[in-house]
Amino acid sequence: MMTKEPLHNLTLASFHEGLLAKRFSALEMTQAHFDRIEAHNPEINAYLSVARNEAERQAEAVDVAVARDEAVGPLAGAPLAIKDCILVKGLPATAASKILEEYVASYDAGVIGRLKDEQAVFLGKTNLDEFAMGGSTENSAFGPTKNPRDLTRVAGGSSGGSVAAVAAHLAVAALGTDTGGSIRLPSSFCGTVGMSPTYGAVSRSGVIAMASSLDQVGPITKTVEDAAVLFNAIRGHDPLDATSAATAYDERELLSPDFKKTKQLVIGLPKEYFTDGMEPEVRLEVAKSVERLKALGFSFKEISLPHTKYALSVYYIIVPAEVSSNLARFDGIRYAAPAKAVHADNLTDLYFKNRGAGFGAEAKRRIILGTFVLSSGYYDAYYEKAQRVRALIRREFEDAFKGVDVMLTPVAPMRAFKIGARADDPLSMYLADVLAIPAKLGGFPAISIPTKPAAELAPDELPVGFQLIGRKWREADILGIGRLYEK
Amino acid sequence: MSSEINKQELERLAKLARLSLTPHEEEKFVKDLGAILDHFKELQSLDTAKVEPMSGGTDLSNVFRDDAERENTNRGAGTEAFPKKENGYLKIPPVFEQ
Numbered sequence: 001m002m003t004k005e006p007l008h009n010l011t012l013a014s015f016h017e018g019l020l021a022k023r024f025s026a027l028e029m030t031q032a033h034f035d036r037i038e039a040h041n042p043e044i045n046a047y048l049s050v051a052r053n054e055a056e057r058q059a060e061a062v063d064v065a066v067a068r069d070e071a072v073g074p075l076a077g078a079p080l081a082i083k084d085c086i087l088v089k090g091l092p093a094t095a096a097s098k099i100l101e102e103y104v105a106s107y108d109a110g111v112i113g114r115l116k117d118e119q120a121v122f123l124g125k126t127n128l129d130e131f132a133m134g135g136s137t138e139n140s141a142f143g144p145t146k147n148p149r150d151l152t153r154v155a156g157g158s159s160g161g162s163v164a165a166v167a168a169h170l171a172v173a174a175l176g177t178d179t180g181g182s183i184r185l186p187s188s189f190c191g192t193v194g195m196s197p198t199y200g201a202v203s204r205s206g207v208i209a210m211a212s213s214l215d216q217v218g219p220i221t222k223t224v225e226d227a228a229v230l231f232n233a234i235r236g237h238d239p240l241d242a243t244s245a246a247t248a249y250d251e252r253e254l255l256s257p258d259f260k261k262t263k264q265l266v267i268g269l270p271k272e273y274f275t276d277g278m279e280p281e282v283r284l285e286v287a288k289s290v291e292r293l294k295a296l297g298f299s300f301k302e303i304s305l306p307h308t309k310y311a312l313s314v315y316y317i318i319v320p321a322e323v324s325s326n327l328a329r330f331d332g333i334r335y336a337a338p339a340k341a342v343h344a345d346n347l348t349d350l351y352f353k354n355r356g357a358g359f360g361a362e363a364k365r366r367i368i369l370g371t372f373v374l375s376s377g378y379y380d381a382y383y384e385k386a387q388r389v390r391a392l393i394r395r396e397f398e399d400a401f402k403g404v405d406v407m408l409t410p411v412a413p414m415r416a417f418k419i420g421a422r423a424d425d426p427l428s429m430y431l432a433d434v435l436a437i438p439a440k441l442g443g444f445p446a447i448s449i450p451t452k453p454a455a456e457l458a459p460d461e462l463p464v465g466f467q468l469i470g471r472k473w474r475e476a477d478i479l480g481i482g483r484l485y486e487k
Numbered sequence: 488m489s490s491e492i493n494k495q496e497l498e499r500l501a502k503l504a505r506l507s508l509t510p511h512e513e514e515k516f517v518k519d520l521g522a523i524l525d526h527f528k529e530l531q532s533l534d535t536a537k538v539e540p541m542s543g544g545t546d547l548s549n550v551f552r553d554d555a556e557r558e559n560t561n562r563g564a565g566t567e568a569f570p571k572k573e574n575g576y577l578k579i580p581p582v583f584e585q
Binding site: 103104106107199200212213214239242243245307309310312313314316317324328331333334335336337344345346347348349350351352353355356357359361364365367368369371372375381382384385386387388389390391392394426427443 | 492496497500501503504505506507508509512515516519520522523526527529530531533535538539540541542543544545547550552564565567568569570577579580581582583
């Protein structure tokens, strides 16, 4: 029996239900998404590469299992998009950089191994700012990703390809990475749900490193309910990532929370996040979300996090420092030669030329800045100072979490901006993450939730996301509130 | 604290980072990095004498694996991407002047 509902509109939850009820097959679901990709990817540029044969084979295996009435998990057959800095064995992993243009992953990332165990389907690899450095996906060596709601605007970044794929129904859900805001900012700009988990909750093995003390893989989905399912599948200790923690999560609390308990959570509103520089539409939409949560029975409390304004400086010292170390390995030899070969007289010359030709402007800017803040004579004044202020910011969050359970803020002071509007001025681009960065410096989980569903947006209205920040390892709190909100 | 990255300093940093820059990039980066370092000055007003620097993102420490023999299951996977190989060796341009 075929249903009339377009398969690409399904969520992870409704797909799983329909698959088990045999209303459609996993192969039909995957093919429906490739049809959408063929029709819409040329204008959106969400995917850098697709893997149709592998994906259809994965989907068929799920259909065989379902036909035999074998038990399959909630992600079986679900067609996912994977950010191109996450390794899937046998598929390209370019990190949207010329220097990795020819690289094919030789092993699976930890999160990909887990999703393969769940029999998820990988449609392809998605666009990003080169090595995840940026807030708009304009730093990709392979062209910007466009916002599906308005093609003249950015999708946000750096996980712009993954987010645009979900927003345009070119994938049912996706994986991104979030270092300073790279999942939440594009989610706010495109109207998806995106979560950056607690640092250490998800393996970073096989994720091309940008800033190792901040990078986390997280879910990008159409609903908060789906985000809980995808997060639950990828979380967990991985011996191949020494910073991944063996923290015990209560799976039932993550997937089916007791909403009566959720409603007792106290939500803090940090006044430093509601600044004058904010677009009035963002202020209005987030205020409406607060009212809606009040109507649902939540109590709010105004709080203060006075060190918030220093987070941007701390972040842009620590991240380039880690970038300059992490990108030192890219020499144009170890991960395949760049497509455009250079002539070099000796090895040192080859390094200079490969790196000079292979990295884009933002990668180079951060390598230079990182080399500077770590160099002799400047280390104490910049890098160590930033580490000390980072400790202050974390402590401030921990103190605030003694009085509230969760914090609510805007994700960004603005909505999706025009392509090119900030591309030439790095500082103005960095400011897009000013409200997303602080939680990350302390390692706290944070989620972007659309203030209203896409169906309720006016034709020319741009999405806005609000952010919920939770205590460490308490994804259940922010997911639970989000699920009540979207009900 | 000097927040000056002039052309000479930029060239020194680029050399340390094994990065060739075009004259246009050099000009742009001197300007960009000046503005970024100016922004960082705000941190100097904070008293952090009594704060321990936070390194890394976790409170984990001394994460070791057992010192036991392990079977390598992904042998050769790291070398298959090398551009030029011979008898399992990686071929690169000469390191020393001839």
